[in-house]
Amino acid sequence: MRCALRWTAAMALAAIVVAVFAAHALRENGGTAAPPLDDAFIHFQYARSIAEGRPFVYHPGAPPSSGASSVLYALLLAVPYALGATGLHLLWVAWVLGAFALACAYVAGGALAERVADERWAALPGALAVAAWGAFAWHAASAMETALVGAVTLGVGVAVGAWAARDAARRSRACGVTLALVAVALPFLRPEAAPFGLALSAALVFRPALGEQRWRLLGLAGPIGVAAYPLFWWALTGRATTNGALTKWLPRMPYVDAQVFERRVGENLSLAYHWLSGTGDAVSRGYFTPWVVLVGVVVGALWAVVRRGAVPRWARLLVLGAALASFGGLMTFNTFSQHRFRYASPYVLTLLVFGAAGLFDLARCLGSRFTTRLGSRPVAAVFACAWALGLAPSFSPAFVHFAHACGDIIGEHYAMAAKLRDLPSDALVAINDAGALTYLGERRTVDVMGLTTNYTGPYFMNGPGSTFEMFDSRPPDERPTHFAIYRRWWTAPSVLGAEVASITLPRPGVIVGDRTMTLYEARFPNPPGADRPAHPEALGRLLDEVDVADVESEAAHGYTVPGTTYADDIHRAYRLDGVGVVHEGGRIVRKVEAMTLRGAPGMPLVLVLRTDAWFACELRFAVDGVEVARLDVPETRRWAEPRVTVPGGFVREHNRIRVSRAPGCPDLASFHWWAYEGR
Template structure:
C-alpha cells in the first residue's frame, strides 16, 4: 500500500501552481493561465476558505459583544479613519480642517487607500470597508504563506503552514481590527515569496515592485525590505562571477538600479514628511520611542530595548505562553531556519537579518507589546512557516521514515491543537476589548458632540474616536496629531502644562476629556495645574468586563488600567500666576529660569546633574495658595544638582538668586541635608545655600508645595553679562545627596 505525502517527504508530484515549461507541452497545447491553476488548487482554496471562515467568526464575536455592530478593539483605528476622511476631502495629512499637517497615522499607504475609498463611500461605511479590506488581505496572506511553504519545503508544508496561519489568533485579531496589520502581512508574505522565486535565477523584477508599497506601509516593513535588498545584491554580486543563465542574460547593473527603487520611495516619503510637517520623523515613533525618553545613559536605552526584545521573543517563541503560536516555537523555527540555510543560504540570511531587524526596531518602542503585539503580528506567518519547516526537518532526521512520519504528525497535531484552543480566546478578547472601546472612547465622543458647542476645543489623551465622532477641534496631549506635544508628554505633566500654556489663547482647549494614566503620559497630574474645573461635567465609569492583558500588554480602557473617563471644562485663569516670586525680592528682576518648561530650560542651558544614573528627572506640576491667590508652576525632582546660565547681568554687581523650591526632607523627622547645596559660578565655589522649608505665615508642618529663599552671588563672581550657576552636593560623589524639587529661579540686581 502506498502512503500519501507528509511534510517530511519531498514533493511527489509537480506543483500545479508553478508555470509550466514549454517542454511540458510538446504538441503546442495552450498553457493554463496561472490564476486558473491557483483557483483550481484544492489545497489553496481550502486554506483560503478556512482563513475567511476564521475571520468572519472573529467579526461575529465582536458584533455579539456590541449589540450586533462591529466596533474596533482599539481607538487607533479611528485615527486612520480620520486621516482617510480628511484625505477624501482634499486635506492630505491634516487631521482636521485647518490643522497643521501631521504624521500621526503609522501607515501612509493604508490611509491613502482608505482615503481613496472615502471618496466613493458614505462616511458610515468607511470602517466596514477597512475591515473588509483587512479580511481580504488576510485570506490572500494565508494563500501566499502556503505558496511560500511549497517553495521552501513541499506541498504539504505549504498546506500545514497555511492552516496554522489561518488559525493564528493574534494575527486574526489584527487582521479584523481595522488596522493595517493584514495589509502588512500580505506584503511581507508576497515580498518573501517573490525573493525566494527570483533568487535562484538572480533576476529581480517582482521583488522590488512588491517592496515599494511595503516601505510606505510600516516602518518595520522598511527593515525587512532592506534585508531582502541586501540578499538580492549579494546574489547579483555572486552571479557576476558566473555566466548568466539562458534567457535571463540581462544586465546586472540594470537589475541593481531596479533594486534601488524601494529605497528611493522610502527617502521620498521622509522628504515629503519633512517638506509638509517640518520633520521627517513619524510623530507616532517620536511619541512612543524609547530613544525619545530622557534616560540619560546609552546603556539604559540598550537595557530597555534588549529587555523588550527578549520579552517579545519569549512570547512569540512560545517560551512563556502558548497563546501566540504554540509551545517551543522558537526552537522549531530555529531548526527550520537551519534547514533552509542548508539548501538556500541566501534566503536563510535574509530571514535572519529581516526578523532580527524587525524585532529590534519594534523593541525601540515603549508600546512594542501593546495592542496585543500589533507591530509583530504581520510577521507571525513567517514564524509559523519556519516552525513547520522545523517540524519537517525533525521528521527527516529520524532513523526511519515511519518514525519520521510519527514525529511530524505528532508535532503538527500539537501546534494545531494549541491553535484551535487559543483562537477562540483571541476572538473573545477582541469582542470584550471592542465593548470597552465602545463604552469609553466612542461613548465619550458622542457625549461631546451632543453637549458641547460646535466651536469647542477638546484636549484628549486618546485622539481617535473623539475627533472622528464628535466633530470638535482636538488638542492631542500625546502629540500624535498636535505638533509640539510628543516630547512634552514624554517629559512629564509639567512640560505638558507649559506646552498648553504656550498655546495662543484662542487655540487652548475649552474642555478636557481624559483618563488618568495610560502608561505613556501622566495626564492624571494635570488637575494640579488647576486648569480643570472644580468638578467634572460628566464621568464614564466603564462597566464592560475587564479582559486580562496576557500575553501582551493590553489596552488601558479594556484591561482595567483606566476605568474612569471624565470631561472637564477648562480653566485658564491661573496661567502665568507663577511668573513672579511669591514674596518681593531686592533689586530689579532681570532674568528667570522656569524649570519644567523645556523651551525656557533650553534657552538657559538648564540641566539636572544626576547623582545616580537611572533617576529620571521628569517634570512635575504643583500649585499653592499664596496670599489668597492660586499660584501654579512646573518643576523637576532633582537628586544631585542642576546648572543653568543667567543672562542680562551687569558685571561687577552682586546678584540675588531667588528660588522657589520644595526642600522638605524626603523622610519625615530626619536630617539628611537634602535641602542644602553648594553654589558654584563658572566653575568656582561661592558658598552653600540652605533652601527654606517653611512658608512664612503658615504653621510649621502645614502642607504646602514650595518655599521661597534667596542667595547672594558676590559681585566678584559676576564677571560678564552671562554666568553659569551650578547647584550640587557639598560632598561630591558620596551620599547623602541634595534631594529637592525646583520650580523657578529669579535673578535680581
C-alpha cells in the same frame, strides 16, 4: 488552474474568518459595529484628513502630525473615504481590506514555504501555519494595518527567494525596479518592516537584473527607503523623529539611561520568550500551544536555512534575518505587548512559515529512508500540517476577546464621543485616547499622550510637573476647554474643573486604558502675574527665563539635571505675596542643574529662583566654569524667591550657568529661573 484554486480558497476562507469575527462582535454588542482597538480610528482620522485635502492634519486647525504609524494604510483608506465611505462606513471597508490581506497572507505563506522547501506539498502546511493562528485572524478583523503588513512581508520573502533562484536572463529590469520600489515603500507601511526592504536590496545586489553590474545600483533602494521615511516627516512636520518614536521608543524616552534600557529590553525579551513558548501569564497566554509551536519554529527554521535547495542559502538567511531583525527591533520599544502583540505579530508569520517548511522538509528527508520519495511527501505534509494545527486553539480566546474589546470601544469611547458632540461647537477637548473621540466626537481635540499632537508627548512622559506645564505654558487660545481622560492616568488634577460626565463600563475592560473615562471642564488656576517673581517692579529689565519642567523652555535653554527621574518632576501650589495661589511644575535637584541664559555683556546679572525651600541649602553659582557667587536659601516650605547677582565682569551675551548644591545639602527643588539686568 492551481493558482486560481489557491486564490479562490484563500479568499473564501479569509472572508469567512473575518465575517465570523465581525458577526460575533455584532451579536454580542447589540448590532453596533466597532473595531476592537481605538487606534483604528486614528487611521480613519488620518485617512479623512488626506481625503479632505489637509494631509496628516489630525486635529483640525493644528499642524500636520506624525502619529500615522502606517502612512500607506492611511493613504489606502483615504480612497474609499473620498468616495463616500465616511463615518463608520469606513470600518466596513477596513474589514474587507483585512479579509483581502488575510487571504494574501494565506497564499504568500504557502508560496514562501514552497520556495523554502523546494516542494509544492510544502505550500499546504505553510498556508495552514498562517490560517490556523487565530490570534492573527483577530488582527485581520481589527481594522488595523497588521494583516496587510504580514501579507506584504511574506510576499517579500517569496520575492527574495524567487529572484535569487532565477538565472540572469529571467531577472528582468522591470521586475528589479518593481522590487526596488517595494523596498523603498516598506518603511512607510511600518517602520519596523524596513529590514525586509534591506533584504530585497541585498538580493538585488547579489543577483543584479540581467546579471549586469550597473543594475546593482537598485540595491540602494532599501537604504533610500530607510532615509526617506524620516525625511518625509521632516518635510511635513519639521521634525524627522516621529511622535511614535518619541513616546514609545526607549532611546528617545526621558529618564532611560543605559541601565534602564538594558532592564527594559531584558523584560521585553523575557515576555517574548514566554509569549512564543505559551508559558506566560494572562498577558501572553492563549496565543501559542505551550512549547509545541516554539520548538517547531526553532527546529524547522534552522533546518530550512541549512538545507540545500534551489533558493540559495543566503536568500533564505536574508528573509529569516529580516523577520528576526524586525521582531528584535521591537524589544527596544515600551509597547511590545500592547494590543495583543500587534506590532510583532506580522513578523512572527514568517517564522511560522519557516518552521512549517523546515519541519516538512525534515520529515520528508527522514521519511525517504523508509518509503519511496513520492510516498514521503504526503506523510511529511501531514506531519507539518499537524504541527501547524497546534496554533488552532488560539481561535477560541481570540473570538471571546474580540467581542469583549469591541464592546469596550462601544461602551466607553462611543459613549464619550456622544458627550463631546453635546459640547459647544468651539470646545477644545484634551484626550488621552485619540481615536474615536476625535473621529466621532466632532470637536477639536488635543492628544495629551503626544501621538497625534506634536508637542504634548514629552510633557506627559516627564512627570506631573511637566504635565501641568503642558497647557499652563500655552497661550489662552491654545488651552483646552475640557478634558476627556482616564482619571487614573492623569497626574495634574489642578487643571480639572467640574465633572461634566463619566462613563463606566459594566465590566472590567480588556483593551481600554481604564474602566472609567470622565469628561471635565478645564480649569487653569494661576492668577495674573504668576509667571513673574513677586514685586517684579523692584527688578531691572527681564533678559531671560527658564520655566523648569516646561520641556520646551528647558530644551531652549539647554537645561539639564543629571540623574533626574520621573519622581523628581513635581507640581506644587503655594500662596505668593501680592499674586495669590501660584501653581508651578518643577524638578527636585539633588546635586546640580545647568542652563544657558542671556545677559547684557559687562552688566550685572540678577538671577531669581522660585523654590518651595523645604530645606535650607547653600547654592554655588558658576558661569562658564568659574564660580562667581554663593547663595544661602533659608527653609520656608512655601514659595521663596531668593536672588543672587553675577558680577558684570563675568557676564556675556550667552552664559552657561551651573548651580550646584553644597555638600550635605538636602534636596532642593527648582521651579523657575529668571535673569534680570542688574542696576
